[in-house]
Amino acid sequence: MITHNQSATFPKSSVNPHGRIVGQGDFTYRVNTQWAKLDTLKNPVENCHDLAIDSQGRIILVTDNTANNFIIFNKDGEFIDAWGTEYPGAHAIKIVNENGEDFIYVVDSGWIVNKNWDGKSTEAWESPFNKVIAQSGFISKLTIDGKLIFTLGHPQTLDVYTPDMPFRPTDIAIAPNGDLYVTDGYGSDFVLQYDSQGRFIRCWGGHENKNDNLNLKNTHGIAIDLRIPNDPHLIISSRAEQSLKLFEMNGDYRSTIDVAGAYIGGPKFSKEHFFAPVCWSHIDNTNAQDSGFISIFNKENKVIANLGGTQPKYIDGKLQPMQSSWDVFQHCHGICIDDEDNLYVGQWNSHHALPYKLERI
Template identity: 65%
Template sequence: MNKYPIPESGQDPHGMIIGEGDFKYRVNSHWSQLDPEKYPVENCHDMVIDKQGRIIMLTDNTQNNVIVYSQDGELIEAWGTEYPGAHSIEIVEEDGEEFLYIVDHGWVLNRKWDGKSTDDWDSPFNKVIPQQGFVVKLTLDGRLVHTIGHPKTIGIYQPDMPFRPSDIAVAPNGDIYITDGYGSDFVIQYDSNGRYIRHWGGQNNSDENYNLVNTHGIGVDLRNPNDPHLIVSSRWQQCLKLFSLDGTYRQTINTPGAYIHGPVFAGEHFFAPVCWSHIDDKNADDSGFISIFDRNNRVIANLGAEPPVYNQGELQPMTTNWQIFNHCHGMCIDKQGNLYIGQWRAKQTYPIKLEKI
């Protein structure tokens, strides 16, 4: 039995309480509402917070790729037209100055869309069609610092290998890790100046632990300062994989039934958006939620789904679609513990705030 009432399909969950234990939140679906004629969104793909406490949200609508909010949900500014596949954003500080990395995954809105096809990925008339992706480093106000392009230009990909990057993480020494989650499924490591160091992953390794399938998200785990490492999502395998900073495989965190993104850290925990649940042998529409992991990488709460259940040490698949979220994609966390959730394929709606109780 569900602990909290489920809204009817299409009903606004505003004001609902979700979560459990130390992780209860009030849903504020009205937090970020703007005039869609002036500030449209397609997918609210990712979110970060700068030192000023501003929420920076990334969307793949080229009228305004970047929308900046106060924590009260007020518009501060909107800018950016250059990133038709804007997918992931990361903020880093270097010598006291903050910079943004934007990952463009190469899937772009199709001007020849037939008005109905959304999942016919090989059709020239699908809503989105593929091109090659890229990564840019920007100043906080959007000025270009440098670009990281197709790995074939440095000889690590063959010309026929697609590059459609999905996420980025930056280590304390400045090294950059990019997941090619919609392309060839490698993790590519660069130094802070964008110079290639190494890559690993893909789908055809003799050791299957190194295989990555739709490696959608990545984060640097610094919870133990003596043991920094990477947590990488292999979303289509419904798991997270741990690697040393040099790409050595360490272990797998299985998340059966959850097509999961990479981690967002907060203290001893990390939060991971789930885009879909696996229901009736498919990734089900409007079945996203947020999983919360403890220090030992065990799920201790699900926001927008039933509580986690372990059986003989193994996490059990989710079986309930609460219809709170559509498809959770990106998120950030403020100093008060409030969550800001961006969604994919959510009918061009703005982000949701989950207010910590």
């Protein structure tokens, strides 16, 4: 079903990228903008913030439209179900399987629709008349059908933050032992570690360290790298620094991956590679609107392809600035990867765009 808002989902070129081939080298994909078959009058979306795949192979989209925070599709894009009204700032979703049962972790960043919106302001974040305004965020663990198990709230209740420190989390990673790692990327930029029962263990990061390696700025995403046996570690985006930073599981700093030109989110792993959404390209000394793409990294953490972006180039081992090709995406925000190596892409601030499917060639 063609949606009522689909004509407004395309990037700056105003050309529908449906059927376009994107990528470089061994990583090329055909863009399917018509994958999601959804009547958006019945099941509206605001921002397609993130996607995940459950053990049944269903793709679950999380959106910050409280008519239905969770929208479920099959791999062909057919609508299955929708539910959830409790997450006005829904921002990230992870699905884990525990003893044969799927569970959802949803991250709410704390943004709510403003009842005093002036009808025009959408990026005046400090204005009381902006479309959305900030409150404290939270993380919830749910059953696969949406029943609440527990919630993690503002760390002031743990005597970790002071009450004046904002907590607006952006992402979560779940370790093999069940430990939870939360990025506070719209709040105070710390990473908080909890055990599987939600009991606080430690935190690190922030953006006021004298050692820049320890700083995180707009830490937007997080994932656990399990590609090397017996060497699990964290890869965490420091989006405002255009970098990904590697930490031990206890928070000790390891190294930094420079991603020049890319305001990058957290990784999604597939075999020996990982994929990361880029919300903006850095152009004319700013994060340019409608300039997203997706970067693919090899096992050495080098960029080997950009989907909807320029071909990566290294000179003397240094990655040269990357940017959007301007003809596929607006603001890439969340991705997931199926068992046939296809990608599903959600976008933020893209005129209510539904997810695209990138079909591996």
